[in-house]
Amino acid sequence: MILAGDVGGTKTTLGIFESQRAGILLKEEQTFSSRRYSSFETVLKAFLQDKTVKVDRAAFGVAGPVFSGRCETTNLPWLIDASQVSRQFGIPSVFLLNDLEAAAYGALLLKEEEIKWLQSGEPDPYGNRAIIAAGTGLGESTLYRKGANFRTMASEGGHCDFAPRTSLEIKLLEYLWNRFGHASYERVLSGPGLLNLYAFLKESGDGGEPSRISQRMEKEDPAAVISEIALKGDDPLCIRALDLFVSIYGAEGGNLVLKSMATGGLYIAGGMASKILPKLMDGTFIKAFQDKGRFSALMRRIPVGVILNEKAPLAGAAQFAFLNNDPAF
Template identity: 30%
Template sequence: MSQELRLLADIGGTNARFALESASAGLADIDVLACADYPTLGAAMQAYLGQAAARGCAVQGLRHAAIAIANPVEEDRVSMTNHHWSFSIEELRVQQGLATLLVVNDFAALAMSLPHLGLDGRERIGGGIELPNRPIGLIGPGTGLGVSGVIPAGGRWIALAGEGGHVSFAPSSKEEVAILEALWGEYGHVSAERLLSGMGLELIHWARTGKRLEAPAITGAALAGSSADCLRTVEAFCAILGSVAGNVALTLGATGGMYIGGGIAPRLGKLFTGSAFRERFEDKGRLGPYLARIPTYLITEQYPALRGVSAMLSDHVAALH
């Protein structure tokens, strides 16, 4: 690989995904590091670059980098809400010897990839008709809950960077009212993220059964069919996700499609695709027919946010010249 290398990263609360990119070869040398293994983001970057160099990548001439991170990015100081890393963008740029360091919200980067996803990078859930050059919505439960979208503007797309995962949770059934009441007593404000995340699976299960189980155990038992309680917890999770996704689609007017990302839904397989997600997505009273026309897709491409942050870096570098 040549000296035109750029460093790309997608940083979540649990994993840091890194890649190198060149104009000729595209994305290469993708690696995933556990955030908990490194005291700082800078240390994780150096570890990745050292390993890439050992694999024969010419990282010495690297000048441009872009990071998508699971956090609001509004000023120079970034302090992650789902991990302990905190850093100054400018200080990190200087420490890493970079000419350019772009830091953006991870779901804004993921949203930027959506207009370019191929048919092999997504799975349709339910009906609907995708309209060209219309707003596209995005929601993704993982360590937290990401919400974003992209809006067409002439010949390009503009990503929305927001914190829609922290909107107040609104129950849609008596069971969900009971879950909300249980969590009110624990947390006061109950956000959508409080339920639609790894911790959310655990809290739904606790509120329903009184039992404390970790998320992998809940999804594992549900997938194996070994626990009716765990299966009902996953079913409740998918239904709530459908309701919140419908809210996002209505808010954005996402007639270009609504996409589901994050780490949880793809792991659920048929438990998700066969769940009440789509039914609850459309269950908005008089606006049900409007939502029925919006297609919903599960993102299946492995590293879409890296492609999105690459596009954002290209736009950023071009604007500097």
């Protein structure tokens, strides 16, 4: 049996998969609030305490850079060590991979109805593919073909320097510098990033904040509040913030495609995508995605799809463990 995990700053989902000749089959899963646990091992213990299955392989997609089987998670105070997990839980083979690598492997398993295409393009079946995901942070990864299989290239591209495209975004860059020192794309393209955009526009005089919104933000996830109100068209400032978010998201998605020459397509993953799907579909994302000057014609040929199955990273981690049992992988 395979133990797999999708380990994020907000939630951690663990699952048991059966390894079959044709692939993997999910048998059971459970989701935990990451911040309620002091370590990854305590989450694993809670999940496995009543399980009698024998796990021979495990793979965990983790939100952070992985070095030599270890990861200090970016948005959690956890140190995850594959060797320690192997010893503590008696699992012979344990793998750690970046969460966007897991999402990339999961994208290869998707059915057609689990993708909403923003641009059909002209897919190249042998071309590289790119994955971008805004959530608690911003993740990016690339799939490239190696023989009969695809392999992933890990990335921390979300922490690259934010590059403004307009006079408004130049002011945004200066705002981010003043607040954070370094201005990365993650400071804009994430749940906290959407709140940063909202605060920037509010301070810039783009609109006031009604008490009904500020009161909700004190009790609920501010990014979720902004998105919900914007999609309903109930507040100009929220609408403006989400519009700016999606435009920058499209631009950075295009940057990732160009850097990885992802002629096989761009997949948009992450917890935010399905929640703001109507906005992603209104043309704002694709307009910014295509706006690459002399390479705009190429960008119109790239398929762009939103992953609707939020369990794709979990399945992708399990698929990675499954493939690592194949000497040809």
